Amino acid sequence: MKNIILIGFMGVGKGSVAREIVANSSYIALDTDDMIESMVNKKIKKVFEEEGEEYFRKLEKDVANWLQKSVKDTLISTGGGFYKVKNLKKIGTIVLLDSPFDEILKRIEAHPNAKAKLKKRPLLSDLKAAKELFKQRQPEYLALADIVVDVTNKSALECTKEILKKVKKYDK
Ligand code: S3P
Numbered sequence: 804m805k806n807i808i809l810i811g812f813m814g815v816g817k818g819s820v821a822r823e824i825v826a827n828s829s830y831i832a833l834d835t836d837d838m839i840e841s842m843v844n845k846k847i848k849k850v851f852e853e854e855g856e857e858y859f860r861k862l863e864k865d866v867a868n869w870l871q872k873s874v875k876d877t878l879i880s881t882g883g884g885f886y887k888v889k890n891l892k893k894i895g896t897i898v899l900l901d902s903p904f905d906e907i908l909k910r911i912e913a914h915p916n917a918k919a920k921l922k923k924r925p926l927l928s929d930l931k932a933a934k935e936l937f938k939q940r941q942p943e944y945l946a947l948a949d950i951v952v953d954v955t956n957k958s959a960l961e962c963t964k965e966i967l968k969k970v971k972k973y974d975k
Contacts, residue, residue, distance in 0.1 A: 804829075804830070804875070804876045804974075805875075805895045805896050805974055806870070806874060806875060806876070806877045806878070806879055806894055806895025806896070807824070807830065807877075807878045807879065807895055807896050807898055807966070807970055808879045808881060808891065808894055808895045808896065808897050808898065809821060809878070809879065809880045809881060809898050809900060810881055810883075810885065810886045810891075810897060810898070810899050810900070810944060810947070810948065811883065811899055811900035811901065811902075811944065811954075812883050812902075812904070812907055812937055812940065812941075812944075813882075813883040813907075813924050813926065813927055813933075814907045814908070814910060814911040814920065814924070814927070815883075815900045815901075815902055815907050815910070815954060816900060816910065816954055816959065816962070817880040817881065817900055818834065818880060819959040820880075820900060820954070820959050820962045820963060820966070821834065821878055821880040822959070823959040823960050823962070823963040824878050824963050824966065824967070825878060827960070827963050827964075827967070828878075828963075828967060829876075830876065830877060830878040831876065831877050831878070832877065832878045832879075832880065833870070833874065833877055833878070833879050833880075834879070834880045834881075835863060835866050835867075835870075835879065835880070835881045835882055835885050836881075836882045838866050839859070839862045839863065839866060839882075842862065842865075842866075843862065846923070847859065847882070847923065847924075847925075848922075848923050848924075848925055850862070851925040852925075856925075860884070860887070863882065863884070863885050863887075863888055864888050864889075866885075867885070867888035867889075867890055867891065867894065868890065870894050871890050871893050871894050874894075877895075879894065879895065883926070883940070884926075884940075886940075886943065886944060886947055887943075891947060892947070896949050896950065896970055896973055896974065897947055897948050897949045897950070898948065898949070898950045898951075898952060898966055898969075898970070899944050899945065899947070899948035899950070899951045899952065900952055900954045900962070901944070901945075901951050901952065901953050901954065902953065902954050902955045903955065904933075904934050904937045904938075906955045906956075907937075908930070911927075949973055950966070950969045950970065950973055952965050952966055952969070
């Protein structure tokens with residue numbers, strides 16, 4: 804089994820889909836934000852505040868190099884900007900969770916913990932800037948993805964079924 808890498812914008816549901824994939828397959832899961840938080844023993848928000856975004860992006864590169872060398876049979880969920888690491892293609896099959904910006908916002912707002920979801924993501928604090936970032940990243944996500952899954956109005960389980968089916972075909 805090749806690794807599966809979930810990419811996509813903040814709040815699109817990478818974490819929920821990752822948990823559902825693990826519950827319905829033999830993949831083990833890793834999350835690049837969680838890995839970074841345990842590497843530096845600090846929340847991402849704090850890393851942005853204290854060391855800045857550039858340092859965070861360097862940590863993402865370190866994680867990407869380690870993943871390429873050391874990890875297989877794994878479902879890897881990533882932070883929304885992780886796709887920029889140079890070796891992404893070498894880590895595994897890239898699956899983009901795709902949805903329009905407004906739908907992503909609706910999804911976050913509908914969550915019982917919406918406030919916390921927004922608070923922990925420094926790049927979502929200014930929604931106008933976040934929309935610009937989305938517009939800039941969207942074509943880059945699409946260009947990199949081996950598989951694209953439109954997650955709009957789908958449950959995590961529906962997305963999971965679609966992903967596992969498409970990955971199976973793709974890996975043949
Ligand atoms: C980021 C997304 C975040 C986190 C960091 C930066 C981004 O992860 O890695 O705040 O650049 O899009 P999520 O996509 O899980 O919110």
